[in-house]
Amino acid sequence: MKWSLNLGRIAGIKILVHWTFVLLLGWVAFSEMQRGSDMQTTLLALAFILLVFFCVVLHELGHSLTAQRFGINTKTITLLPIGGVASLERMPEKPRQELLIAVAGPAVNVVIALILWLVLPSLGDIPTEEFFMRITPANFLYLLLFVNVVLVLFNAIPAFPMDGGRVLRALLAFKLGRARATQIASNLGQLLAIGFIFIGFFYNPFLILIGAFVYFGAYSENMMVQHLDYLRGHSVREGMMTNFVTLAPTETVREALNKLLMGSEHEFIVELDGAVVGTLTRSQLIQAVKEEQMQKPVAEIMSGEVRTFNVQDKLSEAYTELQKTRMPLYPVLENGRLAGVINTDNINEFIMIKSALTH
Missing domain, CATH: 3.10.580.10 (CBS-domain)
Structure with a gap:
């Protein structure tokens, strides 16, 4: 991807961070200054964002390393402000393989959340809104646990290009075939995306961005699979x-x-x-x-x-x-x-x- 900084390689996979990621860090720093946070709190918030995206890298490595077991290589993992993208050479056509690859990413976040839940002492009372609004050394790891749970739930949404959409397609493909399964999963993904965009206009503009990403991701995935289906069996x-x-x-x-x-x-x-x-x-x-x-x-x-x-x-x-x-x-x-x-x-x-x- 153009305008990306190479951070190195993990398991032979190039890790890139897109320049727009800097905008996210800048926005976090600006938000903390607007709140009147001191330098220590601002740096803590930036460290938290970096750690969250490290979890995202591990999530994408879960997909990539599982894909390698089926002979599918991954060239790059790119970090964007809205998450990570693993550039697999191709998606497997066998439903079982796609199911395992899709589940592997969220499974990593489940493991991270489970480790943190076992290590951290119980919170006792239900956390207040302030607990989630301002980061402190005391709640740093608790918030990381919470974010990993959210990542699992968010990726479970049955909409391309998220993992839930691929899981749904894999399950449908066992009975309906890949092309028809993709069409159904894509249509559902686009319907959910329109819902995100609609809600975003009233509550959170960030949902508009996510909705657009999901809508066009679902559309392009469906078009690619339908085209490949027409080409199947031809030289x-x-x-x-x-x-x-x-x-x-x-x-x-x-x-x-x-x-x-x-x-x-x-x-x-x-x-x-x-x-x-x-x-x-x-x-x-x-x-x-x-x-x-x-x-x-x-x-x-x-x-x-x-x-x-x-x-x-x-x-x-x-x-x-x-x-x-x-x-x-x-x-x-x-x-x-x-x-x-x-x-x-x-x-x-x-x-x-x-x-x-x-x-």
């Missing part, structure tokens, strides 16, 4: 383009620019006798023009590291890769030679045709 050969323009590595920037202007291609495959040697994008061409390199061969400005697909690869895997990397296109090979190209637009057109044929 890259069926979704690739075979009518495309290529460049030879010896062609000049001027010649490549002429092909750009004469056709509809924005990106080109650079190939030599059927072997892919690189790719060239419109932005690379424009940059070469700005630098007055019109006679330079495209081999000197192209990208030489090229990820390719085979015609027999699954179309769903190509779609997932394109969504993840945001690459403009990939070459498709057959017996090691260039047979076509594939991009997101063409797969989306394939999905539209499949959708029209099934309705």
Whole structure:
């Protein structure tokens, strides 16, 4: 994620904190100063926020390490003001695996809360409102216990992208299949999100932000799964383009620019006798023009590291890769030679045709 600070690695997973997290710390410090808190109380409040988000990291590690048991790696865990996001390479399609991965995160918070409950002395009387409003050394760990319980309850809400939504989908998928289960869980998540937004207008504006996050998370999850369902059983050969323009590595920037202007291609495959040697994008061409390199061969400005697909690869895997990397296109090979190209637009057109044929 852009504009994120790398805090290091845990179990091989990169831990990032987004710059907006600084805004949260600034808001906490400002709120304490507005209350007239001294420096010690302000620092204690900041330390509490940092410790809460350490618990969030442990929560996301619960998901990530469980996913690793099923061969699913996690590249990063990113801390945002509204929580943490573990970037799993993919979600498992088997309901049992998704259920275990989804439950693993809140289970970590249950363990943290249980340890604190066993270690801390009983509170006795029911805590007053003041107990929750102002942090002190005496209530520091009690509030941490309370926050972990809230994290468990909040994540239990059956709405994507929260864990409860994934648990609901996994349970429904045992009987209904993944696509239908996702649709039901997504619709419920969007309904709950609208409720969050409505309540937020009257009570807490922060609920509006959470509602928007849940609504669009549920929508995008549903769209992705429905699209993958249309692609299931199809190969890259069926979704690739075979009518495309290529460049030879010896062609000049001027010649490549002429092909750009004469056709509809924005990106080109650079190939030599059927072997892919690189790719060239419109932005690379424009940059070469700005630098007055019109006679330079495209081999000197192209990208030489090229990820390719085979015609027999699954179309769903190509779609997932394109969504993840945001690459403009990939070459498709057959017996090691260039047979076509594939991009997101063409797969989306394939999905539209499949959708029209099934309705």
